[in-house]
Amino acid sequence: MSMTFRHPTASLIVVGKPLRIGVLAFQGDVREHIVVLERLGAEVIKVRRPEELGSVDGLVIPGGESSVMDKLVRLFGLYEPLKAAIAAGLPVFGTCAGLIMLSRTVLDAMDDQKTLGGLDVDVRRNAFGTQVDSFETNLSIPEITSGKISATFIRAPIVERVGPDVKVLARLEDGRIVAVEQGNLLGISFHPEVNGDTRVHEYFLGRVATSLQPQES
Structure with a gap:
């Protein structure tokens, strides 16, 4: 069964079979992401x-x-293996803690905490406070959609520095950075899997589909 995905540049591409997407399944919002990805037609496996x-x-x-x-x-x-896969170009989408895992530096890391790297950014964990300080807001992310995206922030990180090759996708009204991409990596501070809006996941699947297309010589 062929499937159509929207390329990040807004053109449409077709793949001949469902994309096989892994969800790192040690801890966190694993089930919620699986539900969204399967709804969009991906074949999903838990990666451990x-x-x-x-x-x-x-x-x-x-x-x-x-x-x-x-x-x-x-x-x-x-x-x-994760660091090697990232370096080899595997498309990876990190949400909240996933963004922290992909960052180059965690400014307030726990003792001995490591990251996978790949995103040339510095992040601060729990930048908005505790669980009770969670909130929702509408974000403008032109690369993903022309409309606003409802974004849920739960003990979310903030990107405090971006390297020269990092593209900022979204900021809060006060200017703080909450979505970035670099090469094969996409990182966001919020939780698109919890409110029924699939557009960020669709954007990621478009990036994955693009990575599978034959490269022009």
Whole structure:
């Protein structure tokens, strides 16, 4: 069954079979992402082992607790395979804790906390406070949609520095950065999987589909 996805530049591309998307499944909003991705027609697997990582076209790193996720990634022997996959160009989408995992530097990291890197950004964990300080707002993300996206922030990080090759996709009204992309990586501070809006996931699937297309010589 062929499937159509929207390329990030807004053109349409067609793939001949469902995209195989992994969700890093140690901790966090794993089920919620799976529901959205399957609704969009992707084949989804939970990734906990290197051999599972090697079978996917793209990967989602969900929100959760970044320090716990980091420990489990290392415990299960996925740290080096994940770094290698990112360096090799695997499309990866990190939400909230996933953004922290993809960042170059965590400004307020826990002792011994590591990141996978790939995004040349510095982030601050829990930049908005505790769980009770969670909030929703409407974001403008022109690269993804012409309309506003309802964004849910739950103990969310903020991007405080971006490198020269990082594209800022969205800011809050006060200017703080909450969505970025660089090469094969997409990182956001909020949780698009919790409110029924699938447009950010659609954008990611478009990036994955694009990565599978033959490159022009």
